[in-house]
Amino acid sequence: MTSDALSIKTIAFDADDTLWRNEDIFIHAQDAFIELLLPYQNEVFIRSHLGETQVKNLAHFGYGIKGFTLSMIETAIELTEGRISGSEIHQIIQLAKCMLASPVELLDQVEQVLKRLHGRFQLLVITKGDLLDQESKLARSGLADYFDVVEIVSDKTPETYRQILQRHGWKAEEFLMVGNSLKSDVLPVMDIGAKALHISYHSTWEHEQVSEEVLQSYPLLTRLKDISQLEGWLQQTSSR
Amino acid sequence: MTSDALSIKTIAFDADDTLWRNEDIFIHAQDAFIELLLPYQNEVFIRSHLGETQVKNLAHFGYGIKGFTLSMIETAIELTEGRISGSEIHQIIQLAKCMLASPVELLDQVEQVLKRLHGRFQLLVITKGDLLDQESKLARSGLADYFDVVEIVSDKTPETYRQILQRHGWKAEEFLMVGNSLKSDVLPVMDIGAKALHISYHSTWEHEQVSEEVLQSYPLLTRLKDISQLEGWLQQTSSR
Numbered sequence: 001m002t003s004d005a006l007s008i009k010t011i012a013f014d015a016d017d018t019l020w021r022n023e024d025i026f027i028h029a030q031d032a033f034i035e036l037l038l039p040y041q042n043e044v045f046i047r048s049h050l051g052e053t054q055v056k057n058l059a060h061f062g063y064g065i066k067g068f069t070l071s072m073i074e075t076a077i078e079l080t081e082g083r084i085s086g087s088e089i090h091q092i093i094q095l096a097k098c099m100l101a102s103p104v105e106l107l108d109q110v111e112q113v114l115k116r117l118h119g120r121f122q123l124l125v126i127t128k129g130d131l132l133d134q135e136s137k138l139a140r141s142g143l144a145d146y147f148d149v150v151e152i153v154s155d156k157t158p159e160t161y162r163q164i165l166q167r168h169g170w171k172a173e174e175f176l177m178v179g180n181s182l183k184s185d186v187l188p189v190m191d192i193g194a195k196a197l198h199i200s201y202h203s204t205w206e207h208e209q210v211s212e213e214v215l216q217s218y219p220l221l222t223r224l225k226d227i228s229q230l231e232g233w234l235q236q237t238s239s240r
Numbered sequence: 241m242t243s244d245a246l247s248i249k250t251i252a253f254d255a256d257d258t259l260w261r262n263e264d265i266f267i268h269a270q271d272a273f274i275e276l277l278l279p280y281q282n283e284v285f286i287r288s289h290l291g292e293t294q295v296k297n298l299a300h301f302g303y304g305i306k307g308f309t310l311s312m313i314e315t316a317i318e319l320t321e322g323r324i325s326g327s328e329i330h331q332i333i334q335l336a337k338c339m340l341a342s343p344v345e346l347l348d349q350v351e352q353v354l355k356r357l358h359g360r361f362q363l364l365v366i367t368k369g370d371l372l373d374q375e376s377k378l379a380r381s382g383l384a385d386y387f388d389v390v391e392i393v394s395d396k397t398p399e400t401y402r403q404i405l406q407r408h409g410w411k412a413e414e415f416l417m418v419g420n421s422l423k424s425d426v427l428p429v430m431d432i433g434a435k436a437l438h439i440s441y442h443s444t445w446e447h448e449q450v451s452e453e454v455l456q457s458y459p460l461l462t463r464l465k466d467i468s469q470l471e472g473w474l475q476q477t478s479s480r
Contacts, residue, residue, distance in 0.1 A: 060337050062372030066306035073313065074333050077326040086322030089329060093314050097300050131371050132302030132394040154372040 007174050008195065008234070011117060012151075014179030015127035015134065017201040018227075020141055021105045026068065027203065029095050033072050036088055040080045050075045055207055062154050064130030069096035100133055104140045109228040114146040116231065126151045126164065126177065128184065156184035158191040165194070178230065181208040182215070190218055197233065198223045247414050248435065248474070251357060252391075254419030255367035255374065257441040258467075260381055261345045266308065267443065269335050273312050276328055280320045290315045295447055302394050304370030309336035340373055344380045349468040354386040356471065366391045366404065366417065368424065396424035398431040405434070418470065421448040422455070430458055437473065438463040 016022030030050065037046045054071045061067025072092050076084045117123060125147050127134050134152045138144050149168065153160050165175060175194040179185025180201040187210065189196035198221065215221065224233060256262035270290065277286045294311040301307030312332050316324045357363060365387050367374050374392045378384050389408065393400050405415060415434040419425025420441040427450065429436035438461065455461065464473060 060340050061306055062370065066301055066310065066370075070306060070309060070333060070336065073329065077330045077333075080326060082326030082330070084326045086317040086320060086324045086329075089313065089326075090317045090322070093310060093317075096310065100300050130302065130306075131392065135394055152371065154375055 008121065008176045009174040010122040010124060010170055010176070012124035012126045012175065012177045014177070014181065014185045015125050015137065016129065017180040017204075018107070018178060018185070018199060019110050019125070019143060020107060020137065023201060023203050023205060025099050025102045026205070029068075029072075029099050032095055033076075033092065036091060037076060037079060037084075040083065046075070046079060049079055051206060053078070058207075062130075063128045065096055065099045065133055066130050069093065069099075100136075104137050106141060106143070107227065109226065111143065113227050113230055114143060118146045122148050124149045124151065126153060126156070126161075126185075128153050128156055156181075156188055158188040161189050161194065162192050165192070178227070180204065182210045182221075183208045186221065187214070187218060190220070196222075197230065199225075199227060248361065248416045249414040250362040250364060250410055250416070252364035252366045252415065252417045254417070254421065254425045255365050255378065256369065257420040257444075258347070258418065258425070258439065259350050259365070259383060260347060260377065263441060263443050263445060265339050265342045266445070269308075269312075269339050272335055273316070273332065276331060277316060277319060277324075280323065286315070286319060289319055291446060293318070298447075302370075303368045305336055305339045305373055306370050309333065309339075340376075344377050346381060346383070348466065351383065353467050353470055354383060358386045362388050364389045364391065366393060366396070366401075366425075368393050368396055396421075396428055398428040401429050401434065402432050405432070418467070420444065422450045422461075423448045426461065427454070427458060430460070436462075437470070439465070439467055 013019055030047070033050065034043055034046050041049075050072065053075045054068060057067060057071045057074070061070055069092060072095070073089055076089060076092060114123065123146055125138065127150075129152070131152055138147075138150060144150075151164055153164075161177070164170075165172060172192055172194040175189075177185055177189040177194065177196045178199060179196070180199055181204065182198055186196040186198045200223065222233070224230060253259055270287075273290065274283055274286050281289075290312065293315045294308060297307060297311045297314070301310055309332060312335070313329055316329060316332060354363065363386055365378065367378075367390075369392070371392055378387075378390060384390075391404055393404075401417070404410075405412060412432055412434040415429075417425055417429040417434065417436040418439060419436070420439055421444065422438055426436040426438045440463065462473070464470060
């Protein structure tokens with residue numbers, strides 16, 4: 001065992017479903033959307049078509065509520081063969097505005113942990129999604145002052161992390177990322193030789209899931225039950 | 241006269257309608273949108289309602305094509321009292337995808353000027369809009385390598401510029417911003433004591449326009465005819 005944590009200077013946190021609830025907001029919106037379309041199609045079909053449209057549209061619209069909303073509207077039109085009414089589509093737009101205005105609900109222990117790490121490590125947020133929405137959530141979260149740097153990115157690939165480290169002149173071995181998405185927060189960070197911890201959230205968007213087969217090539221993958229275990233992990237690893 | 245240009249170390253450029261054409265893409269999309277709604281309403285009414293919806297929705301959706309598209313859809317539903325068909329709304333979504341896929345057309349002399357300034361000044365892009373779209377345009381523009389820093393922001397207020405300067409440790413008197421929007425690129429930069437040059441584009445979105453009354457409080461406002469005058473301005477100012 002190496003004394004990994006001794007060398008960690010910077011800890012980056014994903015935001016959505018790591019610092020505050022997010023997937024729940026999408027799930028509720030999706031449920032309302034399905035309810036709206038039930039007179040036209042069955043639930044399984046609506047759900048799978050929306051998922052496909054969303055993933056297909058990522059290349060055009062990127063992540064976030066605005067792109068999700070455009071995908072809901074496109075799905076609604078396609079699944080009803082254009083029979084969906086204007087007022088029903090208006091409800092989808094209202095759904096988007098509700099999503100954007102949802103209160104920011106911090107996850108358990110997040111603020112306490114950040115407060116204790118603040119000053120001992122350089123703290124970061126690295127989040128993907130719509131720029132304005134992510135900024136607004138960070139401002140409303142009350143957590144902004146704990147972070148030295150905020151990076152809002154369009155995607156989270158190894159290249160994304162490599163560029164962030166390079167831009168700030170940080171070494172990979174001094175960098176730790178903490179997040180709920182294996183695909184976005186953990187594996188690409190491990191790919192560039194930096195450290196990452198996975199803290200799973202009770203629900204994960206299918207698109208962010210990773211197959212067991214892929215996971216087998218990451219034998220050093222470390223998972224924590226929740227953010228309150230982070231300090232214990234840092235301590236334990238540094239004393240080895 | 242002070243020897244302003246002597247002290248300039250960093251030159252930041254707005255992107256849309258400063259480095260490449262952008263407003264034209266919105267104007268064409270808007271024309272197609274009006275065409276689509278003409279069976280329901282008259283042009284003047286459509287145009288003004290879309291403008292109002294767009295500005296009203298900025299607080300929810302921010303700048304960029306995705307928010308503009310959601311505003312077009314909302315306007316279409318409201319102006320037709322819900323009578324707009326699903327296939328017509330689908331055309332609006334297709335319009336958005338066309339906008340996002342529009343080729344990046346550089347403005348005259350942009351690349352030549354950047355090539356000559358590169359290495360002599362620290363060069364920046366500061367642009368607002370959708371994250372993925374702006375990144376994609378910069379990549380497709382072929383200009384990315386001229387810039388030391390790229391900042392994609394959700395809005396351009398004095399606070400936005402103050403934060404950028406602070407984050408990089410730059411002094412206001414060493415910073416010059418060049419852009420086509422008085423409201424976003426010029427006045428807020430002058431407000432924080434940095435320098436700004438206005439290069440107008442043949443069309444400006446109404447929301448970005450500034451009243452004569454406001455302009456009177458900026459007697460030092462400097463306008464160039466086009467980007468090719470920038471080096472002359474730098475030289476002239478430094479020799480004073």
